[in-house]
Amino acid sequence: MGIILGVIFHFIGGFASGSFYMPYKKVKGWSWESFWIVGGLFSWLIVPPIAAYLTIPNFMDIITASSSQILGTVFLMGLLWGVGGLMYGLGVRYLGMSLGNSVILGFCSAFGSLIPAIYYNYVPTAGKENQTISHMLQNTGGQWVLAGVAVCIIGIAICGRAGTMKEKDLTPEAKQASVKEFSLVKGLIIATISGILSAFFNFGIEAGKPMADIANANWQATHPGEGNFLFQNNVIFVVILWGGLTTNFIWCMILNARNKTFGDYTNKKTPLNKNYLFSALAGTTWFLQFFFYGMGESKMGNGASSWILHMSFIILVANLWGIYLKEWKGVSGKTRSTIVIGILTIIASVCIVGYGNSLAQQ
Numbered sequence: 001m002g003i004i005l006g007v008i009f010h011f012i013g014g015f016a017s018g019s020f021y022m023p024y025k026k027v028k029g030w031s032w033e034s035f036w037i038v039g040g041l042f043s044w045l046i047v048p049p050i051a052a053y054l055t056i057p058n059f060m061d062i063i064t065a066s067s068s069q070i071l072g073t074v075f076l077m078g079l080l081w082g083v084g085g086l087m088y089g090l091g092v093r094y095l096g097m098s099l100g101n102s103v104i105l106g107f108c109s110a111f112g113s114l115i116p117a118i119y120y121n122y123v124p125t126a127g128k129e130n131q132t133i134s135h136m137l138q139n140t141g142g143q144w145v146l147a148g149v150a151v152c153i154i155g156i157a158i159c160g161r162a163g164t165m166k167e168k169d170l171t172p173e174a175k176q177a178s179v180k181e182f183s184l185v186k187g188l189i190i191a192t193i194s195g196i197l198s199a200f201f202n203f204g205i206e207a208g209k210p211m212a213d214i215a216n217a218n219w220q221a222t223h224p225g226e227g228n229f230l231f232q233n234n235v236i237f238v239v240i241l242w243g244g245l246t247t248n249f250i251w252c253m254i255l256n257a258r259n260k261t262f263g264d265y266t267n268k269k270t271p272l273n274k275n276y277l278f279s280a281l282a283g284t285t286w287f288l289q290f291f292f293y294g295m296g297e298s299k300m301g302n303g304a305s306s307w308i309l310h311m312s313f314i315i316l317v318a319n320l321w322g323i324y325l326k327e328w329k330g331v332s333g334k335t336r337s338t339i340v341i342g343i344l345t346i347i348a349s350v351c352i353v354g355y356g357n358s359l360a361q362q
Contacts, residue, residue, distance in 0.1 A: 006299035007309065013292030014313025016285050018101065018321060021092055023282040029270030033255035035279045036089050037248060038265075042283030044245035048238045051291055055231035056215050062235050066211050071239060074211075077204030078243020084108075084197030086248050087190045094187030096327040099163050099339070101318030103188065105311050106156045106346040107195020114149060117142075119203065144356025148349045155345030160188055162339035169331040201240060205297075208236035233294030237287075289314075312350040319343055 027035040052059040063071070092100040114133070121132040136142025163184045212232040219229035256262045264270070293310050322328065328336055 006296045009292045009296035009299060010309045011313050013289040013296060014310055015317050016292065017289035017310075017314045018317025020282050020286040020289070021089075022321065023278040023285065026278040027275045029267065030264045030275055031255070031259055031261040032089070032093060033252040033259070034261055034264035035275065035282075036086075037252035038276060038279040039283035039286070040245065040248050040252070042280050043286045044241040044248070044283075047284050047287045048234070048241050051231075051287070052234040052238050055234050057218070059215070059235045059238070062211050062214050063239060065214075070208065070210055074204050074208040074236065074239045075243045077200045077207060078240040079247050080197050080200040080243075081204060081240065082244035082247030084194045084200065085244055086251055087194035088198060091187055091191035091194050094183045095163065095191060096182065096322060096325070099159060099166075099322070099327070100187065100191055101322075102159045102315055102339075102343055102346055103156050103191040104195040104198065105315050105318075106152050106159070106349070107192060108198040108311060111196050111199035114145075114199075139359075141356045141359030144359060145353050146356075148352030148356055150349075151352055152346055152349035155342050155347075155349055158342030158345055159339060160342075162335055162342055163188065165335040165338055166328065166331050169335055204240040204243075205233060205236055208233075208239060211235045211239075228298045230295050230298050232298055234291070237290050237294065241287075309350075312347055315343065315346060315350070 024035055024039065049059075056062070088100075088104055091104050094100070095103065117133040117136055121134055133142075136145060166184075212235060215235050216229040216232040219232070220226070223229075256264075266272070289310075296310070328339060
């Protein structure tokens with residue numbers, strides 16, 4: 001039953017992540033950097049501590065009692081992930097929900113499985129001896145994971161090919177109709193960097209596990225025999241997202257200054273109330289992905305496989321939104337077939353990596 005609940009929670013989280021950008025499309029008259037940082041304040045600063053406060057008693061005591069090494073590592077992973085998250089918004093902006101999410105999350109799922117293994121290979125850590133890249137190369141489970149990463153790269157290449165075909169199929173007007181600022185080369189470069197850096201969120205969760213363990217132990221002390229604490233990861237998210245907020249806030253302020261768009265926040269010629277509302281809704285929906293991710297991971301008890309499952313659901317949901325938004329309308333049948341093959345290849349890679357991680361856990 002725990003596994004089934006874990007899958008359900010991951011689906012809800014994946015749906016939230018695959019859907020969060022939709023409210024931004026309702027924002028009128030604001031520049032990208034303005035609505036992105038308003039939504040981000042809810043994603044990274046306002047909602048996470050509220051969620052932690054409602055679910056983990058004295059969560060700030062856990063954070064302040066943690067070592068500077070743990071907090072520093074988690075924050076650093078958040079900073080790196082924040083760059084990836086920032087570029088995620090730009091990737092979707094230039095490629096659309098379907099192609100953008102497929103490329104970004106393909107890289108994210110692959111590197112999210114590899115980054116901890118590479119780190120543990122060069123920074124020996126007690127209890128992680130069987131999770132190094134060297135160990136992966138020498139056992140069946142690890143070899144499956146690496147094979148899955150290779151398949152993922154192939155899937156991303158197929159999706160990129162589909163993007164190239166789309167660019168040739170459509171007139172400039174048709175491209176603008178499906179994705180307003182469609183730019184294949186710029187989008188693919190940004191999406192690649194975003195996918196790699198976004199994977200650092202997974203390692204941030206792993207690095208912050210000591211905090212989650214304290215939250216779990218405190219809960220089990222008053223709920224003996226009831227299994228793992230469903231909301232234990234919420235305390236980690238608070239610290240990771242401080243890092244994400246830092247990078248996104250600095251960059252958006254730079255863009256506001258460069259583009260002279262500070263006036264967006266008070267421009268009465270725009271629907272201010274609706275813009276703030278939709279940005280807040282987008283930001284809150286974004287955080288819900290990790291709120292439910294934490295619940296799913298607590299039930300499944302397998303961080304790596306949880307990450308892969310989470311990514312696969314996001315890819316599926318984002319591509320359903322891409323179909324709804326008619327991002328592939330007007331392209332040839334061959335182009336549509338190519339993007340479908342690419343998406344299925346990425347999903348297959350996600351399953352292969354998940355299978356490899358399950359073997360490694362055994």
